[in-house]
Amino acid sequence: MKNDLNISLLFYPSMSIDDIRYSIDIINDSLIIKKQIIDDKEYRGKLTSNQCMEIKKLTYILNQKYDRTNNREIVVQDVWGCTLKVGSQIYFADNFFSFVPQSKTMGWQAPPEEIKLLIDYIVSLSPIPIELYGFS
Numbered sequence: 001m002k003n004d005l006n007i008s009l010l011f012y013p014s015m016s017i018d019d020i021r022y023s024i025d026i027i028n029d030s031l032i033i034k035k036q037i038i039d040d041k042e043y044r045g046k047l048t049s050n051q052c053m054e055i056k057k058l059t060y061i062l063n064q065k066y067d068r069t070n071n072r073e074i075v076v077q078d079v080w081g082c083t084l085k086v087g088s089q090i091y092f093a094d095n096f097f098s099f100v101p102q103s104k105t106m107g108w109q110a111p112p113e114e115i116k117l118l119i120d121y122i123v124s125l126s127p128i129p130i131e132l133y134g135f136s
Contacts, residue, residue, distance in 0.1 A: 004028065005055060008085040009122050011132060014095050022130050024122055026055065033126050041128050051125065058118040059086050066112060068094040080132045082111075084119060091115065098132070 082097035
């Protein structure tokens with residue numbers, strides 16, 4: 001079975017897209033995770049065919065792109081930005097990313113369900129903890 005996966009998931013401090021703290025890249029059946037905070041870590045491994053199939057199922061249902069980067073002008077401390085790229089297309093970008101509803105008072109919106117499912121699954125594959133202030 002041909003694994004033609006090409007996915008990048010990036011986490012960075014809000015409004016600081018050039019300051020990537022965590023990156024998860026899936027290229028075919030390769031999983032590459034980088035943590036670039038105080039104690040830099042990197043992991044390289046292989047995905048199983050079942051994991052590749054699950055990722056393909058979750059990416060297949062993506063039918064809309066979500067760009068929430070322009071609707072927030074302020075920088076909020078302890079908030080993360082997130083970008084999800086599948087192939088050459090950015091399907092999700094948000095400067096105020098969290099799955100934790102505590103930030104609702106500042107205009108927080110949950111990611112769309114199909115995006116949340118894919119991000120949750122990709123993050124669950126990481127042997128390096130992804131710690132986004134209550135996200136992990």
